[in-house]
Amino acid sequence: MLSSLQKQKKIIVADADPASRIETIESLQARGFNNLAVAADGDQIHEILRAYQHEPELLGVIIIDEKLPRCQIEKLSQFLPHEDDGIFLPFIVLVNEQSESKTLALGGKCQFYELVSPYLATELLMLVEFLLVLKDERFLRYKQREELISQLAARKLLNAKLEYLVVHDDLTGLLNRRNLEQHLYMELHEHAKFRQNGVLLFIDLDRFGLINDLEGFAAADRLLVEVVAVIKRAIQAKGLFARVGSDELCLYLENSTLDNAMVIAERICKRLDEFRFTIDNACYHITASIGIASLKSSRIVKYPGELISRAHQACSIAKNKGRNRVWLYCEDDQAFKERQRDIHWMSLIRDALLNDRFFLVFQPVVGLSDGEISHYEVLIRMRGSDQHVIDPGEFIPVAERMGLIYSIDAWVVDKAIDFLASLPQELSHVKLAINLSCMAFQDDSIAAFIQHKLDTSWIGGDRLTFEITETAAVGNFEQTLSMINQIRALGCQIALDDFGAGFCSFNYLKIFPVEYVKIDGQFIQNLANDETDQILVRSMQQIARKLGKKTIAEYVECPRTIKILKEIGINYGQGHIFGKPHEQLSSRSAFRKHALTKSRCVS
Template identity: 25%
Template sequence: MTAAIEILFVTLDPERAERVISGIRMRGTAVRARQASDRTELDELLASSRFDTVVLIESGLDLQLEDIRSALHQSGRQTPAIVITSRPETERLAIFDAGAFGVVGCGQEEVAAMLILKAVEYQFCCNQLHRTRNTLQEAERRYLLLLDSSRDPIAYVQDGIYLYANDAWREFFQIETPEDLARYSLDDFIAPEQQDLLQQLLDSRRDQPDTVETTQAMTLRDAQGRSFEAQVVLTDATVDGEDCTVLRVATERSTSSTGQLSVLDPVTGLYNRRYLIRSLEDALVTAARSGLLFALIDISIDDFASIRIERGLSTSDILLADLGVFLRERFPAPATVARLRGEEFGVLVPNVRRAELEPQLDTLIRDASERPVNLGQDTIKVTLSCGVVIADNSVPTAEHLLARTTRALEQARSAGGNRCHFHRPEDGGPARTESDQAWHARIEEAMANDRLRLLYQPVVNLHGADVPRFNVFVRLFGPEGQIYQPNDFLPAAERTGIAAELDRWIIRHAIEVLAQRLKQDPKATFFLKLTRGSLNDGSVVVWLQEVLHQHRVPAGNVVVEIKEATIITNLKAAIAAARGLKAIHSCLCIDDFGNGLNPFHILRHVDADYIKLDGAFVRELVTDANNQQAIRRFTDAAHAKGKQVIVPRVEDAATLAVLFSLNVNLVQGYFVHPPSEQLDFDFTQVL
């Protein structure tokens, strides 16, 4: 963390702010603090200075968190806000929902001090992550630029498949576009009689250091089938964590092209999208160093599609070229003007505030609507729409910025066009909201296109052969084969309201599999998870009973698993669900058990058949006496109440031995068996 933190207190109670500052200083951190008592002072301070956190002390103040967030948005800042309030506990959740990083009560200045330090540490880590990401992107961009500029044909290959090839490689082998490269494998450019030789060379490299080069004269052929001799140099590299082979062709023919990458758009003469993305990446790096704000603007001609249909392609190109000249005049250096796509133009303006930019854009839109564009025999007037983001280094990537300006532009268009719209983060924080919506779309697409996979992990009795039990997990596969774990997408599913639908997809498909398994083993049991979204849906137990009946699966072969925290925060719904499960003769398991002050108090309200301990109790169990004592207490208490204890995350034999001595009933984990798409575990074997 930084040596001294900058805090903006929004308050009429400076004495309380001083007590908070004292609490921070007592913990060894220096503080530089400023105070604002009204909206005018708040706007002025945010415009002129950068703060690590904003602390709103509500007592006697007219300003609310909504005003703080509005001021932060207007200034282009994304700074965590802490609220100190006298509101009762029941009203504080709404403050969190409105976007506060933390909320504490008046009189809890020590807690506020610690929370501020946590907020600053969080922001510091986020900024460090963004700086590192931007630095890596810059390094990768420069490296790829060097490859693109190389006169030697260079390609990255894995198992004969191209991961990347520079311009010189594509020209050398007569490949027209980068997309065409995907149609070929490496063997397509090697003479048939030498393909075995190449494979031998690749195999021999497995026992050599990555830095050693292998050079071989070979007969190559281009996409037209023409053959020629060349020296091929092989080295090794890693791309996105995957090992691959780098091939470089050294021949006089390869020096005929400079391989320079054009950065200009042929229609407008402006920079192209790729150049603008590079400039945005540079702006993010600069913002990380200086703290200065910058703006990205997405500008578009309204109703361009209709104009193109009515007037033809030549007219549309004239309009685009004319707008390029117009924007270049209005945004001289150091601003960067580029054509993004179609009728959209991007403008990057460094070191700017909204108060300066907004009137400039209003004038731009007004002047554009009044000026005729000369088409030769005719003239035409057009209007423009603008989407704007004012940002600092807290934005993760250039693509995030472009996505935000696109949304702002769409809002300007949907409002009728001929106007400018500044991007406003949605409540709850922009980054999480964007991510949540992306996950929502991924989950919907995965359910529609069968990109969810169920995995089954055995839950095994430590004391001999028993009922075959499987815990059901889910993995989400992206369109390009990416594998996402539940922790990646389930929180977003909860927040966006799709969790209940996802639960039902998983349960329905799992019960279909269970129905087939029961034909071989009538005692097989599946543990199926319910999230908060399903718990609050009062019809879930009735729906579950219908699905079980449809597939002729006895309810006793299903154990519904709900997290302890979900039950506690949704107790009324949990009690109703537990009673419903008991009525249909299904079982209940409380997951992540043992984190409360009195965990077994929950069993007074929810009668569970199993408790599955939080995996944290297994960490370093062999050497951690406290965890051993905790598991023993839980196990003894559970057995006294007639409950079975499950311990997850068993990763080694030593842990298994300790759990056996503690009289735990059931275990699961990678040491027992990893999750698998196959129900292939032999429950007759003894652990």
């Protein structure tokens, strides 16, 4: 059963006999074939076919008399599109008697089917319907073949692209890290065999993330492409150029000296320093920090990652030294030793956080007028693998540099409040002073964390004082002031630690809402023997008292110092003479007895 679309195909009836032609047309129309064209000679066939030159798929079947005037069927078939073009146009050739030789002669690019006269109308209709179905099937097969060819071509193209992407960066077209490392493996082998030198440059764009944040990822991608173009012009197609990170590039110079590498690195810095990246109405100045590592080293480079790591370390130091500069990796360089030390301590700090190697100690802060313990300062310590105690001066600076100080701050607050909650009723008067790093006051989450701990432990905020150093307080004034107000809103108090160390304290002391001022130990340690320190401490005390703030002297170590501090009017003292930092607290009576015993030197 033919579809309506199949019956709409154009059927050309080219019968030399007018009577037979009319009979054929009537039979086709009776069967539903109404899209018919009649040709009395070959010229008319050409005229009809010319109208379908650009849409041959609309043609159905040509019914043609072998004796049609001015028509050579074989030449006509050559004029028409053929099956190789996806167009199958069958001919029904009306012949008076069947001739095998004639059929072979008509073979070629088109398909020919003979119908011998006299023939029945039903025979013609069956043949027409069969050929229309066959035409559609062959066209479908052709489309499927073309689609398969297209898919195979697309797959080959995709495979080629994937093979390219396996070893190249999609954005910049540079080698990727994997491909660079494969090349470096070969270079290391050549170096071991022939002692040929090679130098790796690690290039990190300075403050790339700022442009990423301000202008968006698309602008940052465009910047990276332009930067790569600038560097390519600077290096003049030398070396293996790779992208190993979002804004990190590597350039390996085969069989190069360090001097030559330094020249190229300085040229890259200069070209980037001169380059300006413009987007909309903004113009950005781009610089880069470059680290250099050589295969020739006192310690043999065994793996590509090791060479990349050395260059990266040098690049990090270049950034720490001020950016927009070149730094050479050298194992004897003090900066590298410090960085190695930081890396060593970073693993120890992480281990201490994970395996509970930190612990708290408590040092009393004593009232100089009555010898009573006002509160205890909470101090953190670390236990080493051999159980020896490590002071915070060893690991806190590293934690601040390596971004681990936030975890330590949270740990101290958590454990200190838990400690207060665990004390028996007779010690419910105990108050603690907790040191917070300068980073903590730049992190809004710390206030919320303190509030959560206070709420869940049922500890009053008035039992906590948080200490911030003077230098940290003035480093980001607005943010610090906001955090101080948030913490004080919880009922906690604030102490300004290391007061006087920054020499700008008096200006900020009237602004920061703090309850305590802790005078820096450098003014206290030699107070008994230095009249200048006495004058400075006295002035600090007078100003603090005028502003309604209590003073605490740190590093109090001898009775004579206590006497001077009392005469000056300092409120509290803290130091080994009153008590060393200790893990355990005793009862209040023991506190008082201990304090009074120590304070006899005051009277």
